[in-house]
Amino acid sequence: MSDTSPILELRNVDAAYGKVKSLHGISIRVAPGEVVALIGANGAGKSTTLRAISGLLAPTAGDIQFEGRSIAGRRPDLIVRGGIAHCPEERHVWPDLTVQENLHLGAYLCRDKGEVAKREEMVLQRFPRLRERAKQAAGTLSGGEQQMLAIGRALMSAPKLLLLDEPSLGLSPVITMEVLSVIRDLRDQGITIVLVEQNVHNALSVASRAYVLSTGRVVAEDSGAALLNNAEVLRAYLSG
């Protein structure tokens, strides 16, 4: 990937919750169209890295560049407008809003109603079950359906870069396979994806490269296949 300029680049990013520093000089490069996984045990800083990228948490040091421009510390709405969608851990759909309202709010920044309808149709074609449940409160959906909704909502902003935080968390193996196949489809469509996963085998089945994080630092980086073969790395840093 070194011959193309990255769509996303983190340079020595530090971040902290209050006084507790949880990222120590994270550096990551993602090329356009790539699926990159962040793997590591609980508390390694994977989710925090995504939060820094999407603006939920301003980095205390270092820089984050998206398409060649610094986005470090910008407001989340401006980052969404720039083309980054963050699908957070535990889905965070709005439980009392309908499925359709959840989707429409995903395109909150798009004022063109025709465009919103077009995106909605694309999402509903990808996730037919959401169409059946359009008028239902999102809180009544099953875990798998909520995950589909969360991904669908993120896609409603027509992102160039999609941040997926543990999309298979708490899902049955069958549904997990479905989620992974959706990720492959999105990759084939040209959407760049940063995927956080606890399950290494799942992550590396869709990602071309992975960064291994441990206690807020990048401790290894390699192609998926190489990492899978590197039993030492897996044993040292991963719980899965």
Added chain:
Amino acid sequence: MDLFLQLLANGLVIGTFYALSALGLTLVFGLMRIVNFAHGELYVIGGLLGWSLTDQLGLNFFLALAIVVFALAVIGYLIDRFMMSRVRGQGEEPTILLTIGLSIFITNTALLIVGTAPLKVVSPFANKPLFLGPVVLTQSRLMLVVICIAIILGAHLLIQKTSIGRAMRATFQDAMAAQLAGIRTAHIYGFTFALGAALAGAAGMLLGSIYVAQATIGGLVSLKAFVVVILGGMGSFAGAIAGGLILGVAEALWGGYVATGYVDAIGFALVIVMLLLRPYGLFGKHNERA
């Protein structure tokens, strides 16, 4: 029977006024989890501003109402942006203390400016009685009921059907998800408080045209509004309407059949009964207890 119908009509009219007076309070609580003890004082500002615009400046009633709604919305937005935002996420106690302080500040500032005299908003509607079968209502009250219903309906549509209303509901259900959808949540908080303040101000001006606007009535207004929202369920839109109507009818019947002296106490008796039997109110959810 005729007396009963008359009392019922009176009660429903006053109940509609109560519903509008309480709507801003329940909305700000239901969406923002803020118990706004300055609600009655925002009502007072609406009444006093309505008086100065219609009586002192001689403006048209509806133009004055529009100005009051806009002015209170701006005041509400600023209160949220510069005060409530500082204690956001720190639990309910700081916001309670803050709004109590604010209520004292507003009351005393109003006293400094207009004194204690009761002031009347100039109404365009005649006090002519209208005979509807056995029931007599004044034209001005009937018109106010129509305006109250229109405002309540408008607020409902704003929250349920518009893009900003959806953004409001999303923000208060899950603020992080709202931020990730590109919603500027700080604006949404400000806008919601502005809406609550605008509703309070509108009620203050409208009711100032048939009762009076007065610097010191904020406390009583807040109390009655609390009665209404506890009866209906804290945070429930339908509950505010039901609670308002129940309180209005109960007061009217009590005043008509029993004793006028204790009318203001009847609401609190209802609240005590409600808290014993169904502490989350008629329309509240179990987890919405204050």
